[in-house]
Amino acid sequence: MYVPIKTAMSPITILALDTSTEFCSVTLYRTYSDTDMPKIVARHLDTGPISSTHILPAVREVLKFSGITLATCQAIAFGCGPGSFTGLRTACGVAQGLAFGANLPVLAINTLMTCAELVRSQEESAKRVLVALDARMDEVYWADFEWDDTIRDWRIVAGPSLNGVQEVPVPDLPFVLAGNAAVAFGERLSAVTYAKNLRIDAMPNSQATAILAARAFTRGEAIHAEKAMPHYVRNKVAQTTAERESTKERG
Structure with a gap:
């Protein structure tokens, strides 16, 4: 170090x-x-x-x-x-x-923390920020952050994680929803309904x-x-040929 x-x-x-x-x-x-x-x-x-x-x-x-x-x-x-x-x-x-x-x-x-930082740079009152980004394949990269006045920095409440759109939990306190998942998925993402503000530009x-x-x-x-290493939360980025064929058969 x-x-x-x-x-x-x-x-x-x-x-x-x-x-x-x-x-x-x-x-x-x-x-x-x-x-x-x-x-x-x-x-x-x-x-x-x-x-x-x-x-x-x-x-x-x-x-x-x-x-x-x-x-x-x-x-x-x-x-x-x-x-x-x-x-x-x-x-x-x-x-x-x-x-x-x-x-x-x-x-x-x-x-994901950079998105929370962008929110707070324009809204100092933003203490809780849920970040949700479109991860494609009907999934969301997300994390939940809370601003700590004592350390003057973000505390990670949950995440970063990858989940299906309807599996992203909603914070139990008033929060801002940041990121483009709100646009990509609308009210299928529960946090869209409960957020006090949407910051799709963050x-x-x-x-x-x-x-x-x-x-x-x-x-x-x-x-x-x-x-230095990238932080992947998705190890699989595409379906195999067999999986795609299986999906077609089920459809």
Whole structure:
């Protein structure tokens, strides 16, 4: 584990990556203290399934715009999942490659928590956030988060998990529902009916990844690049030919 060493004026500079959805998202985040407003340079591109061809050019762009080199960073963060199988491997692989090359540690950040962070960045009163993302195959990636004023960070109530649409539990306290599952499934997702607010725009991105990573870095949670791993909650991404044929026969 890497233990951060900071002086009063030493900045935290983090390069954050997320390709867990159809977006290629890269952010350079820099702050001098916990009370400073961070300086953020971000690129968020709708690239579909080809993020791998856009992510390194986006990294070069944010570094050049910021006028710093990769070696100036203290760590590289990436959205580790849940999310697109290929997208998670892309972000992890690029983060590892850059980290090895620059001798930097890595921070693996929960992509569902970034959605909760985006909600709270615009609604400070949001204390409980249920995140639900369309996982295809009539399933949902979900997690339940509660903001803890004592530690000034999120506490995981449940998740991250993968369940059928009608199996996602509803929190027992007033909550905001974040993510695109509300659009994909409507009231088949019970939380749509009971949420006090819907934030379908709160989706994983690198800016929220960077903010969460900065907190994790100050807690000494950075790891060596070789230990970085995507977090898959679905081991199976498609049916076999036999299973598809069996389904047709039953239909």
